[in-house]
Amino acid sequence: MAGQFSIEPQRVDAPLTQSATFLVLSLVDRPETVRTVRSTLANLENLTKNVSIRDPSASFTCTTGIGSDAWDRLTGLPRPAELHPFPEIKGAAHTAVSTPGDLFFHIRSERRDLCFEFERQLLDCLGDTIVVVDETVGFRYFDLRDLLGFVDGTANPVGRAVPNSTLVAQEEDAAACGGSYIVVQKYVHDLKAWRSLSVEQQEAIIGRTKVENVELDDAPPDHQQAHKSLSTITDENGVEHSILRDNMPFGSPGSSEFGTYFIGYSRRLWVIEQMMQRMFIGSPPGSHDRLLDFSTPLTGTTFFAPSLSFLSSLDPD
Structure with a gap:
C-alpha cells in the first residue's frame, strides 16, 4: 500500500514509545x-530533525493534524472528503462530547526530555498566534x-495492514492522498468503582482476560456490550475495518487523576x-459500552x- 503513494506520509505508524505529549491548540x-x-x-x-538528532535511538517523531474549522483558513486547498468537526454523540446514559481544536501535535519519544524540548521549540515558533x-x-x-x-491496542493492524488502515488512497480522495484522519478523546477513569468489580466482571466488560489478554467469545447477554465487540x-459486505490506536495512560495519584x-x-x-x-x-440502541460507566470523555x-x-x-x- 505504501508504494502507491508518490508522496511521503507522516509517521502515523511510529511505534509506541515510553513517553508522549498530546497537544491541542486553537488559533488566535x-x-x-x-x-x-x-x-x-x-x-x-x-524542527523534528533538530530534536531527534540529539539521540537517534530515542525514536522521536511528531505527527500533526489540522482541524476542520482551521483547514480552509490555513491551507486554501481542497478539504479531505470526510473532514468535519467531531460530532457530539449523546446516548441514553453517556455523551461523547465535542471540543474545539485547530491544530494537533502527537509528540512521541523514548525520552521525556526530547518531547519537552520539541514542544518548547514548537510553541516558541508559534508564539502568540495560538492558545493551548x-x-x-x-x-x-x-x-x-x-x-x-x-x-x-491489541486489535491494532500490523505490517502491511497498517497503511491499508490508516492512509487515504489516491483513488479515494486525490486531495487527501497519503494523509490520515485523527480522532482524539481524553478519558478519566473512576478507579475506585472499577476496582470494586471482580476480575470476571471487568473481563466481561472489556471482552478479554485481564492477565493473559485472551479474547473472550461473544456470549449474550454477558458479552453483548463488551468493549471489544x-x-x-x-x-x-462483512469486511472488518481496523484503525490504529496509540492510546496512552496519563494521570497523577496525588490529584486522583487516572x-x-x-x-x-x-x-x-x-x-x-x-x-x-x-x-x-x-x-x-440502549446497549451502550459498559466501560463508559467507569470512563468519562472530557474532550x-x-x-x-x-x-x-x-x-x-x-x-x-
Missing part, C-alpha cells in the same frame, strides 16, 4: 497568525496496559465515528494529518 485571530502557522507547519520536518486547549503527557504503563489493568466495525488518552488514526473517518456510535448509543476532536509534502507546500515563502 491576529494578522500574522496564518503566515506564522503555515511557516511553522512547513518547517516541522526540520489541552496538553496531556502520556506514559507507557508496564506491558502496554491501561490504568484499568488491561492490555491496550462494540469497537469492532464491519461494513455491509486516565487514558485515546487517539485513533484511520483511512476512513466513518469507521471511528461508527465505533463511537456503537459505544455511546449501543448496538442495538473529543477530529483532525486530518496531511502528507509531509503537503505540509512543506504551506511555506508562505
Whole structure:
C-alpha cells in the first residue's frame, strides 16, 4: 500500500514509545497568525530533525493534524472528503462530547526530555498566534496496559495492514492522498468503582482476560456490550475495518487523576465515528459500552494529518 503513494506520509505508524505529549491548540485571530502557522507547519520536518538528532535511538517523531474549522483558513486547498468537526454523540446514559481544536501535535519519544524540548521549540515558533486547549503527557504503563489493568491496542493492524488502515488512497480522495484522519478523546477513569468489580466482571466488560489478554467469545447477554465487540466495525459486505490506536495512560495519584488518552488514526473517518456510535448509543440502541460507566470523555476532536509534502507546500515563502 505504501508504494502507491508518490508522496511521503507522516509517521502515523511510529511505534509506541515510553513517553508522549498530546497537544491541542486553537488559533488566535491576529494578522500574522496564518503566515506564522503555515511557516511553522512547513518547517516541522526540520524542527523534528533538530530534536531527534540529539539521540537517534530515542525514536522521536511528531505527527500533526489540522482541524476542520482551521483547514480552509490555513491551507486554501481542497478539504479531505470526510473532514468535519467531531460530532457530539449523546446516548441514553453517556455523551461523547465535542471540543474545539485547530491544530494537533502527537509528540512521541523514548525520552521525556526530547518531547519537552520539541514542544518548547514548537510553541516558541508559534508564539502568540495560538492558545493551548489541552496538553496531556502520556506514559507507557508496564506491558502496554491501561490504568484499568488491561492490555491496550491489541486489535491494532500490523505490517502491511497498517497503511491499508490508516492512509487515504489516491483513488479515494486525490486531495487527501497519503494523509490520515485523527480522532482524539481524553478519558478519566473512576478507579475506585472499577476496582470494586471482580476480575470476571471487568473481563466481561472489556471482552478479554485481564492477565493473559485472551479474547473472550461473544456470549449474550454477558458479552453483548463488551468493549471489544462494540469497537469492532464491519461494513455491509462483512469486511472488518481496523484503525490504529496509540492510546496512552496519563494521570497523577496525588490529584486522583487516572486516565487514558485515546487517539485513533484511520483511512476512513466513518469507521471511528461508527465505533463511537456503537459505544455511546449501543448496538442495538440502549446497549451502550459498559466501560463508559467507569470512563468519562472530557474532550473529543477530529483532525486530518496531511502528507509531509503537503505540509512543506504551506511555506508562505
